[in-house]
Amino acid sequence: MSPEDFKKIAADIPVLPGVYKFIDEEDVVLYVGKARRLKNRIASYFTSTSRHPAKTRIMLRKAVRVEYILVDTEADALLLENSLIKKYQPRYNHMLKDGKSYSYICIKHERFPRVFITRNVIRDGSVYFGPYTSKTRIKTILELLRQLFPLRTCTYNLSEKNIEAGKFKLCLEYHIKNCKGPCTGLEEEEEYNRRIEQIKNILRGHFAQVKKHFREQMMAFAERLEFEKAQEIKEKLRAFENYQARSTVVSPTIKDVDVFAICSDETYAYVNYLKVVHGAIIHTWSQELVKNLDQDEADLLAFAILEIRDRFNSIAPEILTEQKIPLPQKDFKLVNPKIGDKRKLLELSQKNARFFMLQQQKSRASQQRRKTSSERILRTLQKDLHLKELPLHIECFDNSNIQGAQPVAACVVFKNARPSKKDYRHFNIKTVEGPNDFASMEEVVFRRYRGLIERSEPLPQLILIDGGKGQLSAAVKALKKLDILERVQVAGIAKRLEEIYLPGDSIPLYLDKKSESLKLIQQLRNEAHRFAISFHRDQRSRQFTRMSLTEIPGIGEKTAQKLLKHFGSLKRLRSASPEELLAVAGKALAKKLENWFEEE
Numbered sequence: 001m002s003p004e005d006f007k008k009i010a011a012d013i014p015v016l017p018g019v020y021k022f023i024d025e026e027d028v029v030l031y032v033g034k035a036r037r038l039k040n041r042i043a044s045y046f047t048s049t050s051r052h053p054a055k056t057r058i059m060l061r062k063a064v065r066v067e068y069i070l071v072d073t074e075a076d077a078l079l080l081e082n083s084l085i086k087k088y089q090p091r092y093n094h095m096l097k098d099g100k101s102y103s104y105i106c107i108k109h110e111r112f113p114r115v116f117i118t119r120n121v122i123r124d125g126s127v128y129f130g131p132y133t134s135k136t137r138i139k140t141i142l143e144l145l146r147q148l149f150p151l152r153t154c155t156y157n158l159s160e161k162n163i164e165a166g167k168f169k170l171c172l173e174y175h176i177k178n179c180k181g182p183c184t185g186l187e188e189e190e191e192y193n194r195r196i197e198q199i200k201n202i203l204r205g206h207f208a209q210v211k212k213h214f215r216e217q218m219m220a221f222a223e224r225l226e227f228e229k230a231q232e233i234k235e236k237l238r239a240f241e242n243y244q245a246r247s248t249v250v251s252p253t254i255k256d257v258d259v260f261a262i263c264s265d266e267t268y269a270y271v272n273y274l275k276v277v278h279g280a281i282i283h284t285w286s287q288e289l290v291k292n293l294d295q296d297e298a299d300l301l302a303f304a305i306l307e308i309r310d311r312f313n314s315i316a317p318e319i320l321t322e323q324k325i326p327l328p329q330k331d332f333k334l335v336n337p338k339i340g341d342k343r344k345l346l347e348l349s350q351k352n353a354r355f356f357m358l359q360q361q362k363s364r365a366s367q368q369r370r371k372t373s374s375e376r377i378l379r380t381l382q383k384d385l386h387l388k389e390l391p392l393h394i395e396c397f398d399n400s401n402i403q404g405a406q407p408v409a410a411c412v413v414f415k416n417a418r419p420s421k422k423d424y425r426h427f428n429i430k431t432v433e434g435p436n437d438f439a440s441m442e443e444v445v446f447r448r449y450r451g452l453i454e455r456s457e458p459l460p461q462l463i464l465i466d467g468g469k470g471q472l473s474a475a476v477k478a479l480k481k482l483d484i485l486e487r488v489q490v491a492g493i494a495k496r497l498e499e500i501y502l503p504g505d506s507i508p509l510y511l512d513k514k515s516e517s518l519k520l521i522q523q524l525r526n527e528a529h530r531f532a533i534s535f536h537r538d539q540r541s542r543q544f545t546r547m548s549l550t551e552i553p554g555i556g557e558k559t560a561q562k563l564l565k566h567f568g569s570l571k572r573l574r575s576a577s578p579e580e581l582l583a584v585a586g587k588a589l590a591k592k593l594e595n596w597f598e599e600e
Contacts, residue, residue, distance in 0.1 A: 013038055013039040013042060013043075013068065014038060015037045015038070015039045015040065016037070016038060016070050017034075017035065017036050017037075017038070017070070017071050017072065017073055017074050017077050018035060018038040018068050018070045018071055018077055019032065019033070019035075019068065019069045019071065019077050019080045019081050019084060020033050020034075020035065020038060020041070020042055020066055020067065021066065021067045021084070021088075021090075022059060022060070022063040022065075022066055023063060023064065023066070023067060024062045025064045029084075029088040029090045030059050030062055030063055030090055030091055030092050031059055031063075031092040031093055031292075032084045032088065032093055034077035034078055034080070034081040035077065036074045036077075036326075038068055038070070042066060045060060046060075055092060055292055056092075059092045074326040075326050075327060077326075078302055078306070078326055078327065079306070081303075082303060082306050082307070085303075091292070092292045093292055103117050103118070103119055103130060103132050103135065103138050104117070104118055104119070104121060104128040104129060104130035104131055104132070105117060105128070105129045105130055105132075105138065105141065105142065105203060106118045106126050106127070106128050107126060107128075107129075107196060107200065108126050109124055109125035109126040110157075110158075111158050111159060111189060112152055112158045112187075112189060112192050113193075113196055114151065114152060114153065114155070115142070115145060115146075115151055115196075115199060116142075116153075117138055117139075117142060127200065128313075129203040129204075129313075130312075131285075131311070141202075141203075144202075147236070148198075148236045149198065149199060150177065150178055150179050150180050150195075151178075151179065151192075151195070152173070152179050152182055152183065153173060153179070154168075154171065154173075154183065156168055156183055158182055158183055163183065163184065163185050164185075166184070168184060169183075169184070170184055170186075171583065172580055172583040174186075175579040175580070175582075176577075176579065176580065180192075198213050211237065214233055214236060214237040215237070218230050218233040218234055221233060254276060254279045254341055254342065254345070255279065255318075256276065256277050256316045256317060256318070257276045257316055257318045257319070257320055257345075258273065258274070258275060258276070258305075258309065258314055258316040258318070258319045258320070258332075259272075259273070259274040259276065259319075259320045259321075259346055259349045260272070260273055260301060260305055260308075260319065260320070260321050260349065261321070261322060261349035261350040261352070261353040262297050262300060262301045262304070262322075262323075262353060263297075263353045263354050263357050264291065264297055264300070264357075265357065265361070266291075267291060268288050268289060268290060268291060268357075268360070269288070269289040269291055269297065269300045269301075269304075270286065270287070270288060270289075270354075270356050270357040270360065271286065271288075271300075271301065271304040271308070272284070272285070272286045272349045272350070272352040272353035272356060273285040273286070273308050273312075273349070274345065274348065274349050274352075275312065275314065275316070276316075284352065285308065285312070286353065286356040287304065288360060289303070289304060297323065298323050298324075298325050301321065301323060301325055302325045302326065302327055305319065305321075305325070305327065306327075316332065317331070317333060318332060318333050318335055319332055319333070319334050319335065320335050320336075320337055320342055320345060320346050320349075321334065321335075321336060321346070322336065322346060322350065323336070324336060370418075371416070373417075374416045374418065375416075376516070377417050377516045377517065377520055378390055378391055378392065378416075378417055380515065380516050380517045381462075381516075381517035381520060383517075384509075384511055384515065384517045385462075385489075385491060385500065385502070385509070385517070386502075387461070387462065387489050389461045389489070390461065391461040391462035391489070392415060392461060393413070393414075393415055393458065393459075393460040393461050393462075394413070394414045394415075394460055394461070394462045394463075394464060394524060395411055395412070395413050395414075395448075395460045395462075395463050395464070396411070396464040396465075396466065396524040396525060396527070396528040397409060397410070397411050397441065397444060397445060397448075397463070397465055398410050398525070398528035398529050398531075399429075399437050399440045399441060399444070400529075400532040400533055400535070407428075407429035407432065407440055408426060408427060408428055408429060408535050409426070409427045409429060409440060409441070409444040409532060410425070410426045410427070410528050410531040410532035411424065411425045411426070411427070411444070411448055411528070412424050412524065412527045412528045412531055413460075414520075414524055417520055419527060424531060425448065426531065426532070426535040427444050427447060427448075429444070430443065431443050437467065437470070437471060437474075438470050438473070438474040439474065441471045441474040441475055441478075442474040442475065442477055442478045445463075445465075445474070445475045445478040445479065446478035446481060446482065449478070449479065449482050449484060450482060453482065453484070459487055459488050460488060461488070461489060462490070462491070463475065463488055463489070463490040463491075464490075464491055464492070464493060464521060464524055464525065464528075465490065465492040465493070466492075466493060466495075466525050466528055466529065467492055467493075467494065468492060468494040468499070468501060469492065469501050469506070471492055472490065472492030472501050472503065475490055475492070476490060476503050485503075490502075490503060493521055493522075493525055495525075497510070498510070498511070498513075498518065500521070559589070
């Protein structure tokens with residue numbers, strides 16, 4: 001849209017609060033903004049255009065029209081802007097930036113609700129608490145909740161009809177007192193839901209109500225002379241008080257408040273959030289915002305406050321900030337503290353925001369250095385091996401066996417010269433009998449790339465084979481079968497003198513021992529060897545354990561596998577309680593296991 005186009009519609013734009021949208025020729029919303037005076041704000045885009053940031057100039061070139069919506073107040077404009085940004089996800093708007101998906105604690109919307117950790121928020125009526133950035137913290141919280149409140153972990157549909165029909169049986173969790181057996185009608189729904197309410201209180205930071213609940217239970221048991229149960233409640237109360245003591249106490253005069261601070265650089269803004277409940281900081285959160293167009297910190301912070309409060313389901317009646325922000329102050333009060341405990345709390349949030357900014361800047365600088373270094377190494381490797389493409393994606397194969405016993409293979413994956421461990425794969429050799437490295441390599445390479453082709457996944461630019469000419473020829477044979485030899489580049493590395501073999505060339509290539517490309521190849525080879533050996537060792541251990549268990553009269557291969565799958569290892573099976581063995585193995589088999597362990 002040019003200034004001339006704007007002049008044609010300028011007369012119709014009112015000087016009132018509202019929200020405007022820049023839209024391209026395909027009806028895609030490029031940018032959503034708000035303004036106290038729409039006409040003045042939109043006019044600013046078409047005056048002194050040379051002073052605009054490059055992104056703004058590009059956006060204006062793509063836009064073919066501007067639309068606007070009138071509202072009563074600037075605060076209403078902020079709310080509408082926020083909802084439109086969520087709806088359209090415009091390319092040129094600032095967005096909260098998530099580097100990864102964080103974990104939440106979910107209380108599932110169902111009869112006898114489960115409480116578990118998840119990364120997926122599903123709007124099905126379930127209640128979510130979080131997000132939590134620390135895996136250790138969220139696991140500690142969940143362990144505390146399960147220690148304090150026995151809950152079910154099964155995924156059964158515990159409808160009244162299913163329970164009355166007797167569809168379910170008591171499991172191990174009941175026998176070890178982690179669950180009270182609602183699946184068989186041993187626990188009333190009302191009693192279960194009372195515990196769920198106390199869990200919600202803990203996660204919201206309402207500790208006083210939880211302590212009152214435990215004390216009332218303890219006194220009730222004591223009055224009925226049930227001292228053992230009263231002691232159990234006392235131990236739970238002590239565990240809860242130890243957890244509560246970890247919270248940072250701010251001030252007894254401060255109740256429930258949300259604290260927000262912001263700082264920014266040229267590209268990003270950094271927001272810190274402190275959640276304070278009954279004078280204690282129960283949660284902290286730092287977030288990046290991408291600054292796509294020229295926005296001041298007040299606008300960015302207003303956007304972040306609405307987003308973060310919505311994410312954390314916050315209903316705090318007071319918000320502390322450094323700046324005056326045009327927020328819709330209907331259900332909360334905005335405060336800019338100058339002195340006192342609230343000011344100290346705001347300064348703490350500002351300190352966290354500045355530290356987070358420095359941390360992110362340092363991380364990006366480090367990533368840029370690694371990227372530059374990786375690109376240099378890969379270009380060297382491309383030159384040394386005479387490769388057609390830059391090998392951004394490399395895979396390396398290795399076999400492992402002991403005189404042909406339990407043959408296995410491993411494939412490790414490097415992307416941008418760094419390990420991509422989530423893409424590592426290991427294989428049991430299925431079609432080869434005896435010690436035949438060449439045939440094993442052919443089978444594994446064939447299976448790996450047949451799978452990638454079937455799933456329409458990208459092939460690597462370079463395939464490395466740990467071995468000499470024989471292993472390389474076997475891999476080439478597999479690639480020819482799949483008709484992809486022309487689409488990939490393959491090489492073998494022999495261990496003795498670190499010779500590099502290429503297909504169709506009987507003379508090996510020798511790289512400088514100090515070269516970065518050889519070091520990368522060696523790193524790939526060593527990682528593939530380590531991964532293959534580890535998998536082979538695990539397979540031997542499992543087979544040895546199964547063989548040990550099958551020596552017990554009455555235990556066959558399938559039963560041994562079932563026991564190992566449940567307990568994980570022979571050591572855990574030995575240390576299992578009689579109740580655990582009974583729940584998994586049954587009365588007769590549990591007795592045989594106990595007798596065998598005693599004889600050993």
